Amino acid sequence: IAGITQAPTSQILAAGRRMTLRCTQDMRHNAMYWYRQDLGLGLRLIHYSNTAGTTGKGEVPDGYSVSRANTDDFPLTLASAVPSQTSVYFCASSLEEGFNEQFFGPGTRLTVL
Amino acid sequence: GESVGLHLPTLSVQEGDNSIINCAYSNSASDYFIWYKQESGKGPQFIIDIRSNMDKRQGQRVTVLLNKTVKHLSLQIAATQPGDSAVYFCAEGGTSYDKVIFGPGTSLSVIP
Numbered sequence: 001i002a003g004i005t006q007a008p009t010s011q012i013l014a015a016g017r018r019m020t021l022r023c024t025q026d027m028r029h030n031a032m033y034w035y036r037q038d039l040g041l042g043l044r045l046i047h048y049s050n051t052a053g054t055t056g057k058g059e060v061p062d063g064y065s066v067s068r069a070n071t072d073d074f075p076l077t078l079a080s081a082v083p084s085q086t087s088v089y090f091c092a093s094s095l096e097e098g099f100n101e102q103f104f105g106p107g108t109r110l111t112v113l
Numbered sequence: 114g115e116s117v118g119l120h121l122p123t124l125s126v127q128e129g130d131n132s133i134i135n136c137a138y139s140n141s142a143s144d145y146f147i148w149y150k151q152e153s154g155k156g157p158q159f160i161i162d163i164r165s166n167m168d169k170r171q172g173q174r175v176t177v178l179l180n181k182t183v184k185h186l187s188l189q190i191a192a193t194q195p196g197d198s199a200v201y202f203c204a205e206g207g208t209s210y211d212k213v214i215f216g217p218g219t220s221l222s223v224i225p
Contacts, residue, residue, distance in 0.1 A: 042202060042215040043157070090156050101147070104156030 003027065006091050006105040013081050013112050021076040021108050023091030031097040032074040033058075034066060036087040037107075043090065049074055050097035081112045125222045132190040134219050136203035139184060143205040143214075148177060148188045151218070152199045160188070160201075190221075198223045 004025040013019050025032065034046040035058075045058030049068040063085060065077045074093075078085055088109050092102040126132045138146075144165040149157040161172045163179050163186075170177050176189040186203050200220050206213035 040217050042217040043204075044215070045213065092156075100145075101159045101162065104158065106154075106156050 004105040010109040029093035033092040134188045136186040
């Protein structure tokens with residue numbers, strides 16, 4: 001693994017289903033983030049984690065949950081998907097917490113029908 | 114409300130020319146700004162950043178200018194190349210991460 005990876009690349013999901021988007025980084029970065037990107041709206045922060053064991057809510061956290069059991073992994077879970085969660089999801093990491101240079105994964109394109 | 118916006122949603126430039134991408138911000142408390150490049154189908158990539166105590170910062174072929182008086186940020190790309198074709202967006206923030214705001218982006222198209 002080099003950098004930050006996400007899985008799956010894309011997914012079509014029925015409304016009401018549970019889905020976990022995976023994110024792994026091998027840079028030993030302390031902070032990790034989940035964003036959604038929608039056309040015309042830019043990136044919006046869903047959840048973040050400053051360090052393993054801690055998480056925080058971003059701008060649009062409703063309907064999403066995260067966990068940070070270790071430094072490398074930061075999964076994002078949609079407990080019961082809704083069509084408005086159709087988006088491209090990006091995971092990112094940074095060496096330090098807060099607003100600074102972030103390294104982004106390739107994204108997961110999620111469609112909820 | 115507070116927002117980061119881009120003046121031009123699309124920009125087409127001739128290869129070899131200089132490109133200027135603009136960004137307006139409204140939160141005077143923001144003290145850190147980043148420009149990102151996003152190629153089609155990929156995640157955003159950090160280009161350059163600037164803190165509010167600076168007016169200008171240069172990187173390799175890129176320069177960011179910050180005008181705090183009019184709350185304006187610009188990204189200049191020298192000798193634009195086909196590989197520069199992408200969406201560029203700015204982000205502003207301060208000490209509190211939940212105050213970070215990303216702009217919607219400007220699509221730069223380089224004409225060979």
